[in-house]
Amino acid sequence: MPRTLILGIPGAWSLPQATILTRIRHWVSILRVPATIITGFLGSGKTTLLNHILTSQHGKRIAVIENEFGEVDIDGSLVASHSSSNEDIVMVNNGCLCCTVRGDLVKMLLQLVKEKQRQPSPVIETFCMDELVSRHVKLDGVVTLVDCKHAMQHLNEVKPRFVVNEAVEQVAYADRIILNKELETLTKKNQAKFGSVDMDFVLGFKSIVPVLPSHHHEAGHEHDNHHHDHVHDSTVSSVSIVTEGTLDLDEDLYRMKGVLCVNGSDQRYVFQGVHSTLDGCPGGTWGPDEKRINKLVFIGRNLDETSLRKGFRGCIA
Numbered sequence: 001m002p003r004t005l006i007l008g009i010p011g012a013w014s015l016p017q018a019t020i021l022t023r024i025r026h027w028v029s030i031l032r033v034p035a036t037i038i039t040g041f042l043g044s045g046k047t048t049l050l051n052h053i054l055t056s057q058h059g060k061r062i063a064v065i066e067n068e069f070g071e072v073d074i075d076g077s078l079v080a081s082h083s084s085s086n087e088d089i090v091m092v093n094n095g096c097l098c099c100t101v102r103g104d105l106v107k108m109l110l111q112l113v114k115e116k117q118r119q120p121s122p123v124i125e126t127f128c129m130d131e132l133v134s135r136h137v138k139l140d141g142v143v144t145l146v147d148c149k150h151a152m153q154h155l156n157e158v159k160p161r162f163v164v165n166e167a168v169e170q171v172a173y174a175d176r177i178i179l180n181k182e183l184e185t186l187t188k189k190n191q192a193k194f195g196s197v198d199m200d201f202v203l204g205f206k207s208i209v210p211v212l213p214s215h216h217h218e219a220g221h222e223h224d225n226h227h228h229d230h231v232h233d234s235t236v237s238s239v240s241i242v243t244e245g246t247l248d249l250d251e252d253l254y255r256m257k258g259v260l261c262v263n264g265s266d267q268r269y270v271f272q273g274v275h276s277t278l279d280g281c282p283g284g285t286w287g288p289d290e291k292r293i294n295k296l297v298f299i300g301r302n303l304d305e306t307s308l309r310k311g312f313r314g315c316i317a
């Protein structure tokens, strides 16, 4: 038994070895960095909740690993602008976090825990299976955002056999569910507005059984030497556009979001669309020598990429 480890445990010398080991494991588990998974369907309000967490006074030091569906990073800039320590936010884009980009996630997690001054609290997505990660990081719990306005459409969607309904899984594996966006039929107690919830409800609640969904990929293929047996819905895809120029602004989509350069304004325009709800607000000011790059992401079923790109180019002034 290494002496240094035992010395940290009060009364360890007088105890049987099994008890000592149990205590060591307990202490190691306490020392591990707690991670909270924030999940929820497209546009349900995850980024909004994250910004609420990052700007709340809770005394916790937080690092964020964020995964985006499209290959263009929109949320990175939206989250980073609310945080005082931008370097603690890393993006893992364009892929299912437990499959295609899992290797990146493991690297990110290990990098975060190696740099001891950082305490990644909300770290997004699955990591329990990696031995090295689980030695350093413990899953605190899974928080699922539900968009009350659009949730039933996605929860009730009948998928082909073996195709996973992500919206159902996100709810099924939640330790905490936040009903976000107002709905008149719910009592105030059950719902949140713009992710505004008590921090104790989402951080540090220590779920008793931290279980993650076992999940399946198309025809059960392999990534990074591990096997998946779930299938994502291949009709849902994303189209991302990155182009220079200024826009005159204007489908039936799940989600649109973008950071745009609009005619006559020195400020970025942050554009949000969740189904038919469209929203936008000014973002940060463009730098004097900064290239005015428009970034726009469309996520939905059977997207017509060619006409979306053509239509978007038609908006450039």
Ligand SMILES: Nc1nc2c(ncn2[C@@H]2O[C@H](COP(=O)(O)OP(=O)(O)OP(=O)(O)O)[C@@H](O)[C@H]2O)c(=O)[nH]1
Residues within 6 Å of the ligand: 040, 041, 042, 043, 044, 045, 046, 047, 048, 049, 075, 180, 181, 182, 192, 193, 194, 195, 255, 272, 273, 274, 279
């Ligand atoms: N009316 C209303 N809108 C909200 C609420 N919470 C978030 N929103 C809006 O919903 C839109 C999507 O919010 P996000 O926080 O970006 O959602 P998300 O889950 O991160 O979206 P994805 O990036 O697609 O995964 C934004 O326009 C938000 O302002 C709410 O409680 N009420």
